[in-house]
Amino acid sequence: MRDLDTRISQEMTPEVFAVASRLYAEKSQEYSLQELMEAGAEAQIPPEFIQQAYQEIQIKRQQAQERRKKLIIILASVGVVVGGWGIWTYNSLASAAQKVDSAWAQVENQFQRRADLIPNLVRVTEASAKQERDLAALLTRSRTSYLQADTPGEKAVASTQVSQAINQFQNYVANNPQLQSSQAYINLQYELAGTENRIAVERMRYNQAIQAYNQKVKVFPNSVVAKILGFESKPLFKAEIKEVPRIN
Structure with a gap:
């Protein structure tokens, strides 16, 4: 090593020792119990106290390690429970949403059935009178609107138009005794x-399916999962204000 005879100022000496201590500590991170006892002897600390202190520290570290293991197990268990609950909640919401879709499909089937009756209504009203031609055109337009509707909301609106057109047909028939007595009209009335x-x-x-679904979406803690996964409340389908056709 060069420059061994270099003189170091008194002001610089503490800093040299501090850096040297740090470098030595970084190089040698472990000490034997014997080395600690010898160092303790220089500080006039009896060896048995060094050994006792070492044992206590070991016990504390083992206890801390055990606590960490238990905490990890608890957190993992909580994660499994929360994850399982989240999956169950998602499946429950998805199942309820599927029931809503299935129920709406049945409503659509009946809407379609009613719309499919309109051509028969048109044939019943076929005549040269302007009122009858206008009624036939109204019935046809309402059916076309329904067939062109895509979303449930559009279909509900179009179905209301179909219902209103059928109501006008019923009013027309009520003022036409001859038409009331025709077998074609009687059959249509039953349909x-x-x-x-x-x-x-x-x-x-x-x-009912909507109400069950909305309850699952709104109740806590399902509402948290529903909000995260994008499940939203659905509006009820309000009944049309009309009377069921009577069979004369």
Whole structure:
């Protein structure tokens, strides 16, 4: 090593020792119990106290390690429980949403059935009178609107238009005794009455499915999972304000 005879100022000496101590500590991070006892002897600390201190520190570290292990196990268990609950909640919400979709499909089936009756209504009203031609055109337009609807909301609105057109047909027939007595109209009355009753039943089932779904979405803590996963409340399907056709 060069420069061994270099003179170091008194002001610089403490800093040299501090850096040297740090470098030595970094190089040698472990000490034997014997070395600690020897160092303790220089500080006039009896060896048995060094040994006792070492044992106490070992016990504390073991206890801390055990606590960390227990904490990890607890956190892992909580994670498994929360994850399992989250999966169960998602499946429950998804199942409820599927029931809503299935119930709506049944409502749509009955809407379609009613819309499919319109061509028969048009044939019943076929005549040269302007009122009858206008009624036939109204019935046809309402059916076309329903067939062109895509979303549940659009179909509900279009179905209301179909219902209103059928109401006008019923009013027209009420003022036409000859048409009331025709077998074609009587058959249609049975079809319309049955369809309207089925629509009412399926609409009720759909709203029941909506209520069950909304309850799952809104109740805590399901609401937390629902919000994270994008499950939102759905509106009820309000009944159309109309009477079920009567069979004369």
